[in-house]
Amino acid sequence: MFKKSLFFAVALVSMTGVAEARDQIKIVGSSTVYPFSTVVAEQFGKTTSFKTPVVESTGSGGGLKLFCAGIGVKHPDITNASRRIKKKEVERCEKNGITDIVEVKVGYDGIVVANSKKSEMFKLTRKDLFLALAKDIPAGEGKLQPNPHKTWKDVNSSLPAVKIEVLGPPPTSGTRDAFAELALEGGCKKFKWIKAMKKGDKALGIKKDKKAYKRLCHTVREDGAYIEAGENDNMIISKLEANPKALGIFGYSFLDQNADKVQGSTIGGNAPTFENIADGSYPVSRPLYFYVKKAHIGVIPGIEEYMQEFAAEKTSGPDGYLGDKGLISMGDVERARRKEIVMNLGNLKLN
Amino acid sequence: MTEMTFQMPDLPKGLAKRHKAEKRFRLMALASVLLGLIFLAVLFINVLTSGADAIRQSKVRLDINLQINDFGGSKGPDIQQLKNANYQGIIKRTIYKNFPEVKSRRDKRGLYRLVSSGAAYELREFVLDDPSKIGTSISIWLPASDDVDMIMKGKVSRTASSDVRRLSDQQMEWLEKLEAEGNLETKFNWTLFSSGDSREPELAGVAAAMVGSLYSIIVCLIISFPLGVMAALYLESFAPKNRFTSFIEVNINNLAAVPSIVFGLLGLAVFLNFFELPRSAPLVGGMVLSLMTMPTIIIAGRVAIQGVPPSIKEAALAEGASPVQAVFHHVLPLAMPGVLTGTIIGTARALGETAPLLMIGMVAFVVDVPKSILDPATALPVQVYLWSDMPEKGFAERTSAAILVLLAFVGLMNLTAVLLRKKFEIRW
Amino acid sequence: MFEPDQKKVELVPQTRNWRERAIMLTLLGASSVAVLTTVGIVASLIFESIQFFRIVPFTDFVFGLHWSPQMAIREDQVGSSGAFGAIPLLVGTLLISAVALTISAPVGLMSAIYLGEYASPKMRSIIKPTLEVLAGIPTVVYGFFAVVVVAPLLRQGGESIGLSVSSESALAAGFVMGIMTIPFVSSISDDAISAVPASLKEAALGLGSTRSEAIKNVIVPAALPGIAGGILLAASRVIGETMIVVMAAGLTAKLTLNPLDAVTTVTVQIVTLLTGDQEFDSPKTLSAFALGLLLFTITLALNVTAIKIVKAYREQYD
16 A cells, blocks of 8 residues: 555656646736636636636736746746836846747726725825825925824815725735826825926926935835735725725725725716726726737647637627726727737837 | 632631632633634634525526527537537527517617626537537526626615616616516526636636645645655654654654745745746645645654554564564554544645645636646635635625535544544554 | 465565565655655755845844835835834734734633533533634634624724724734634643643642632642643744734734734735745845744744643653
């Protein structure tokens, strides 16, 4: 009995030494694209003769790391990202022999600031968000002070006198990146002298200091008012339900699914609705992408077909089934351009 | 009472006090036991009540006319045509026929949304199973969408606003009409046990995760059982009393208490990064779990071997058996029930382990049931973790259902261990 | 040789000796796998940690009061300061562990006393295995339960008496962990108590003390080292517990001792660091291994101490 099982153990270990061919697409990447990617993968697996692709949520950066590690069955074929690939990442890919990448834009995702339906809806502006959540805020022209605000009323007298308590994603997530870039920086720019730092302004006598500008605008306070609640968006919802005073930051799709529990705050007077995000009047939304390794097309079966499924009108068009999951589809022009890329497998170009 | 010494108290008043203290102490002890038991009860009741809802799933009955034209004409369809037929179209056609008053494109779409997007897959399965039904009319129950399911189960109030229901007033009317005609009912949810993960709650099941767990556990057993038993035999029966032996012993005792996540880090650094084994594979999961389980098996094995009276081994030796023969032929068979009990308990723990699997990438979206130990897979506890994060409300009850399945397996294994111990318990 | 089975008893001693030696070596090899595992763990942790300490000074890691590793994950990303001080994580871990042990140590001990001294044998045979079910439930189930039941309850309870309880409070995670480790403490306490010679207890009872007096003044003090060892083992278990805190505790490293606040733990950070964004050679990814090393060292120290205490104590009465 022992010999037999020992034999099995040895056989098992030696088996793994043999490189095996893969007939299943492997996808990694952003947790924001994950819900969309999995729906497409499932649809693809059930309606074609290909196997259902395996999707793993590793975060945008983590996905690109695995993606750029090399060519071969061990490495993923596709990575999802809730931000565009960076130049540094393209270079790393090139270093590992991945020179041809196809970039496919999926659509848009809104980022919402929501609270429990048991409380009053918040009417916020990007400036409010910046003043409530930044680590340092301006104290007069050119001067900074650590964020002193304790309640929303301190930030803006029209807001309720509720303690600032915001549950949001950690910086590992693309959502945080986008939130910092769109909401916080959007509010930060409202201060003229800060905005001037970005490009420099001779009239105001301010030198160009992009780094300081970014540090100021993107740094979130760490004194407990902003609580990093993980990338588990559903948990944020249940925590908001339990704590009606708190606000939470997450993707639009989660708001859409939980409309009975939470409500999205308006930002600059615009409510986070499908229409407002699609036409851009809701200011905090970002594009979603996936990247395909061209060298794997034709080697791993089904990659091209998967791309076509994703880009099809019935999938990510205005009435596509991804819309049910909260994806905001792109405009006609962008969709036409994407169709062309998917058909011709056009290479990624970073400007 | 803490300064109590052993003087004989002679006052009856003191005696009464002491008896009172005795009673208090006893009650406190009982309360402690009850606290644990109550928590256990609340946990089970909570998971059971919430998970029980997932056992049923709302289904819509459709009388579908499978026209020969749908499958490429009268010649008799080939398998490819059967696979690629427009099942969604067939279902749409059938529903629209039931509601002739629905005309506009938008309303039609709203009507179709009452049925799950998985209905077309199920119809496809049905036709592929029995192509002879083509050309006839069939009556088939197909899954309703999760929004309908939530209404049917009373998880969402029918009078809630359409935002909350995720169904428009018009859709509610249709739903109630279907229900009144007896064409919308909740039925036993086979899908939960027969299919893999899905993004639609009504199509999601634990089958793929169960198979993933099974593979991991088999790999874990194949590695840890022989190694664990051999190590236990060696340490208990043969090892010389020297420094190396006691070093091994200290090691094993420590390993048994090392946090599981550290084993995950080991798996990530050694198995994945160094040996470049595939990510998300049950093989690696099983290997990591086996390292965790082995100390448990060794420790249980040693206790079992210790329990065999030395006289048995000595008798064998006296009859001329070699030490190895005495141990393998006489001591080990007698110790086996104990060894197996320890193995099962260790394996049950491995089955419920999540953290190390997160480190080696066994947290993927896996729809297809894995076919080998190298295919990407998840495990049952990981499925629980993944579903607890899903936005759709239908997943809340399915998380509880997955917990129930997990608990059932863990419970079954532990029960087997207890029975095994009872049955083969020998008092020397 | 009266044994009829020729296969079982070799008649040629030399072959037998050779085979025996081979078997012995195999057995020795199997035992060494445990050592190999430890070596593997230590080597992989240290190897990655050394790379980490090349970037972040060791003292900054061990004595730093500020943990915020997330920020510098990309060159162009500006977040907050990006600091790798493990103290807030340790404090968070200890806070949650303290909550857990305040529950499991007394409750576990008292349960053991009840089952050992008061319960009828029949009751004991039912209650003991039932309580042990608590230890067999997978931790992911506890995590889920903590999030959907315990945390909201604590929050509402706190609110009704005017306390603000964070929805990711150390209390919720700690409470659930405490319940989980009850059988752990109680079974080791049980062993320790039943190892106390009956003569001691009988002498106390014979001198006229009540049962509780005998327990409090004689049995428990005599069994104390064993009980302490058990609690230490429970502590090591709680410190290394992952899923419950991943699901129920927070991510913000906050230096606080208030159990109503949200804190984060070493294990939570390891999981977050390794399942989120990963960067080549970034201190962020490497820091997970440094945290792993820290965790391994702490639990190792606890385990060794506990095992020593329990062993020394056992010998005392053997």
